[in-house]
Amino acid sequence: MNQIRNIKGTHDVLPENTQRWQKLESIVNEVCxxxxxxxxxxxxxxxTRLFSRSVGEDTDIVSKEMYTWEDKDGTSLTLRPELTASVARTYIQHNMAAKSPIQRLYYMGPLFRRERPQKGRQRQFHQFGVEAFGSSNPEQDAEVIAIAWHILSRCNLIKNTKLNLNSIGSKECKNAYRNALKEFLSPKFDQLSEPSQKRFLHNPLRILDTKSKKELELLEKAPKISNYYTNNDKIHFELLKDFLESMEIPFIINDYLVRGLDYYTSTVFEFSCDKLGAQDAILGGGRYDNLVEILGGKSTPGIGFAAGMERFLIAMNDFDKHKHSNIDIYFVCPNEAGLSKTLQLANQLRTNGFRVIFDPLRRSMKSQLREANKLGARFALILGEDEMKNDTIGFKNLKKSIQKTILQSEVLNFFDNLTN
Structure with a gap:
């Protein structure tokens, strides 16, 4: 019989790697x-309509990459390809605005896109991100960017990253710039790639997202969106830059940064990382002041970002490589007669907060001590025949090679005093 394997584009996170995942999750939790x-x-x-309405019918995500099926009642359902739309739907459905005018939210979880698997990009992947609903002011933008900056800093990546910043303006600005860009590109339509020709018809700003060297050269003489900012657009962007400078968060203005999803407005940003090769984006986001209204809610400004956790972990490859054991005490008991006492003491120690394991294979004392060292346990408790007769237990500090004999009745007090 053929062995069943994981599906292409998915991956297993094995125990030796989960500590790195937990470390990243812990940093995200703490900073947020x-x-x-x-x-x-x-x-x-x-x-499905949640994503087609928010992300955009003509984006690659909706048109090519979603896992979609028809449920038994005829409803079209989709495995979530991104999380901002889901969070916005939740915000509307549960009337979260009534609880507080500002909602500061963050998330972590799996997402699904049927794209070509490659390093750091899988068909099932994981993201963390933040969303802030309620404020249209630039200080909210600065706060969200600062969260990203602090997470990168805690992951020892800040020296390897650059913050690319742009504003794609208000609806009025975007409409004016869209017309100007189409007018500039129209005589050059035949020089555009097939994806860019499609974007020209439906969302020409997305052409600025191109990675084609030929098209980037073509766009060098294209009009800049900053020439079409309204007065409010200019004020918002200038204040944001001032706030970032006051927080000592360096940035680069990138006129071609528009982000890949249709719901973005005004501020957009992206952190790039030199540890990720040619596709160097590690975290990105922006403002989406129309999204809640598009999804049927009241007009509510919002801003957020998302980051791929697999890509973060690739960049964090050198971070804290020392493997930390999650075992405090390894209970060595080579004799069946001592198992009841072993289980009793182990359970009492766990109740007191210690991480304790024992050997259920009944191997020799030497084998069990070898396993304790292999697993990186701090201490070993040894319950052999002599210890059983004398109501004692052997203690060994595996890091310092210190040994002593203690009474079984004093084990809990001994460890409490040892760690206090």
């Missing part, structure tokens, strides 16, 4: 908590 953000969790699948 410092900024007063609360975790939100949404279903893995949603109605």
């Amino acid at each position: 908590s410092q900024f007063g953000y609360n975790e939100i969790r949404t279903p893995i699948f949603e109605e």
Whole structure:
């Protein structure tokens, strides 16, 4: 019989790697908590129209990459390809605006896109991100960018990253610039790639996202969106830059940065990382002041970002490579007669907060001590025949090679005093 294997584009996270995942998750939790953000969790699948309405019918995500099926009642359902739309749907459905005019939220979880698997990009992948609803002011933009900056800093990546910043303006600005860009590109339509020709017809700003060297050269003489900012657009962007400078967060203005999803407005940003090769984006986001209204809610400004966790972990490859054991005490008991006492003491120690394991294979004392060292346990408790007769237990500090004999009745007090 053929062995069943994982599906192409998915991967297993084995025990030797979960510590790195947990470390990243811990950093995200801690930093978001410092900024007063609360975790939100949404279903893995949603109605398809949530994503087609928010992300955009003509984006690659919606047109090519979604895992979609028809449910038994005829409803079209989709495994979530991104999380901002799901969080916005939750915000509307549960009337979260009534609870507080500002909602600061963050998330972590799996997403699904049927794209070509490559390093750091899988068909099932994981993201963390933040969303802030309620404020249209630039200080909210600065706060969200600062969260990203602090996470990168805590992951020892800040020296390897650059913050690319742009504003794609208000609806009025985008409409004026869209017309100007189409007018500039129209005589050059035949020089555009097939994807860019499609974008020209439906969303020409997305052409600025091109990675084609030929098209980038073509765009060098294209009009700049900054020439079409309204007065409010200019004020918002200038204040944001001032706030970032006051927080000592360096940035580069990138006129070609538009981000890949249709719902973005005004501020857009992206952190690139030199540890990721040619596709160097590690975290990106922006403002989406129309999204809540598009999804049927009241007009509500919002801004957020998302980051691929697999890509973060690739960049963090050198971060804290020392393997930390999650075992405090390894209980060595080579004799069946001592198992009841072993289980009793182990359970009492766990109740007191210690991480304790024992050997259920009944191997020799030498084999068990070898395993304790292999697993990186800090201490070993040894319960052999002599210890059983004398109501004692052997203690060994595996890091310092210190040994002593203690009474079984004093084990709990001994460890409490040892660690206090």
